[in-house]
Amino acid sequence: MANAKIRLFVDQPLGQGQVIALNEAQANYLFAVMRLGVGAAILVFNGRDGEWRADVAEAGKRKGLLVCAAQTAPLQSPPDLWLLFAPIKKARTDFIVEKATELGAARIIPVQTRFTSADRIRVDKLRAHASEAAEQCGGTFVPQVDDVIPLGKLLADWPPDRRILWCNEHLAGVAEALPKGGAPGPWAILIGPEGGFSESEQVLLAAMPQVVQASLGPRILRADTAAVAALTLWQAHLGDWK
Amino acid sequence: MANAKIRLFVDQPLGQGQVIALNEAQANYLFAVMRLGVGAAILVFNGRDGEWRADVAEAGKRKGLLVCAAQTAPLQSPPDLWLLFAPIKKARTDFIVEKATELGAARIIPVQTRFTSADRIRVDKLRAHASEAAEQCGGTFVPQVDDVIPLGKLLADWPPDRRILWCNEHLAGVAEALPKGGAPGPWAILIGPEGGFSESEQVLLAAMPQVVQASLGPRILRADTAAVAALTLWQAHLGDWK
Numbered sequence: 001m002a003n004a005k006i007r008l009f010v011d012q013p014l015g016q017g018q019v020i021a022l023n024e025a026q027a028n029y030l031f032a033v034m035r036l037g038v039g040a041a042i043l044v045f046n047g048r049d050g051e052w053r054a055d056v057a058e059a060g061k062r063k064g065l066l067v068c069a070a071q072t073a074p075l076q077s078p079p080d081l082w083l084l085f086a087p088i089k090k091a092r093t094d095f096i097v098e099k100a101t102e103l104g105a106a107r108i109i110p111v112q113t114r115f116t117s118a119d120r121i122r123v124d125k126l127r128a129h130a131s132e133a134a135e136q137c138g139g140t141f142v143p144q145v146d147d148v149i150p151l152g153k154l155l156a157d158w159p160p161d162r163r164i165l166w167c168n169e170h171l172a173g174v175a176e177a178l179p180k181g182g183a184p185g186p187w188a189i190l191i192g193p194e195g196g197f198s199e200s201e202q203v204l205l206a207a208m209p210q211v212v213q214a215s216l217g218p219r220i221l222r223a224d225t226a227a228v229a230a231l232t233l234w235q236a237h238l239g240d241w242k
Numbered sequence: 243m244a245n246a247k248i249r250l251f252v253d254q255p256l257g258q259g260q261v262i263a264l265n266e267a268q269a270n271y272l273f274a275v276m277r278l279g280v281g282a283a284i285l286v287f288n289g290r291d292g293e294w295r296a297d298v299a300e301a302g303k304r305k306g307l308l309v310c311a312a313q314t315a316p317l318q319s320p321p322d323l324w325l326l327f328a329p330i331k332k333a334r335t336d337f338i339v340e341k342a343t344e345l346g347a348a349r350i351i352p353v354q355t356r357f358t359s360a361d362r363i364r365v366d367k368l369r370a371h372a373s374e375a376a377e378q379c380g381g382t383f384v385p386q387v388d389d390v391i392p393l394g395k396l397l398a399d400w401p402p403d404r405r406i407l408w409c410n411e412h413l414a415g416v417a418e419a420l421p422k423g424g425a426p427g428p429w430a431i432l433i434g435p436e437g438g439f440s441e442s443e444q445v446l447l448a449a450m451p452q453v454v455q456a457s458l459g460p461r462i463l464r465a466d467t468a469a470v471a472a473l474t475l476w477q478a479h480l481g482d483w484k
Binding site: 076237 | 318337380416418459461464470477478479484
């Protein structure tokens with residue numbers, strides 16, 4: 001058993017005595033790379049059932065079995081906060097997904113705007129990034145990562161009760177613009193593309209009653225920095241950092 | 243002239259009519275990569291004299307001359323905020339320097355802690371990262387990046403009036419722990435290594451009257467995420483984001 005330090009995301013139900021079949025990549029990682037053998041213990045989570053200690057019951061070259069022994073942490077769900085962002089260069093898009101997972105976003109939605117080219121977004125890779133970020137940071141929750149959706153389409157069906165923090169060149173800072181106290185209810189943060197929103201997108205957003213405009217200071221921030229800064233301020237003021 | 247979009251950091255004085263001699267890398271970038279010729283205009287800044295429009299007066303293969311035409315933006319100095327961080331993997335250290343520049347830190351100090359191996363830190367590269375970040379984000383200020391210094395040595399000579407925001411597992415969140423209102427005075431943010439501070443380092447820090455302890459929420463954040471989150475909260479509450 002030792003001090004089970006390896007954390008693995010598995011897409012299977014977890015519970016007392018539950019058997020987990022490993023796929024080839026997982027078996028390779030645990031048994032070839034990390035050189036674990038039968039009887040070794042690791043930590044597993046699936047984003048739904050908290051974190052469990054699981055013991056290696058079978059170790060093969062391309063497969064293996066774990067058995068869930070005991071829950072080590074309950075599921076820690078983030079607040080009901082979505083992050084909407086216009087995909088940018090690959091490394092920075094990966095970064096946004098990693099940071100949103102760490103900082104506690106519940107759902108991540110890449111949006112296609114007038115000035116975004118999101119042709120080459122690999123959403124499967126982004127999903128893997130989210131579960132890897134949770135693996136490495138001790139998280140038990142993995143945010144849902146949606147397929148890319150055109151901004152106009154997303155906003156046309158926008159839930160009436162979900163507010164949107166739109167970080168633009170507004171006069172008020174985020175800390176001042178966010179409502180004070182009480183349960184925050186459902187929210188989303190919207191980060192635009194590096195080229196900015198088109199005029200018609202701006203008109204559409206400004207007309208939505210759910211939208212709260214605010215500024216992230218006097219400097220120009222890259223989109224990835226803006227995403228981290230906005231998530232941080234939201235969590236500190238309305239989320240679970242208080 | 244057109245719409246001078248290229249921004250270049252130059253380490254020379256800027257002022258009306260000032261001639262700027264370009265080095266080989268700058269000449270290559272402007273004349274070979276960007277294909278500018280004599281008469282073209284770019285924007286230059288040196289971190290001290292604001293931003294200037296400069297016109298190409300000579301364009302050679304390995305050298306060239308610019309002439310400062312007019313100031314386009316004054317120097318925008320950040321608040322008196324230092325960032326102290328324990329260097330981590332190269333990509334994430336680069337990232338911390340880039341983000342600290344964007345978010346408005348005045349000085350960046352890599353510190354060697356008990357659990358940091360900072361042997362391979364290339365401070366010259368970090369300095370280049372800071373000026374590149376300012377180039378790309380429209381900044382006119384470039385934070386000073388110090389050589390790596392042992393934490394104990396830095397703290398032994400610490401200025402009595404400079405407070406330190408130490409982000410650890412404290413009960414209070416940063417937004418609550420920071421003092422309210424008034425001029426902030428000199429501050430520093432301290433981000434520990436991924437392995438945490440040693441017990442003696444923790445004792446030393448906790449005993450310093452300048453130290454303000456606070457938490458960055460219930461999740462474990464990577465050091466680079468913690469740096470961005472702490473800079474953001476400090477700027478929103480005490481800095482120039484208000």
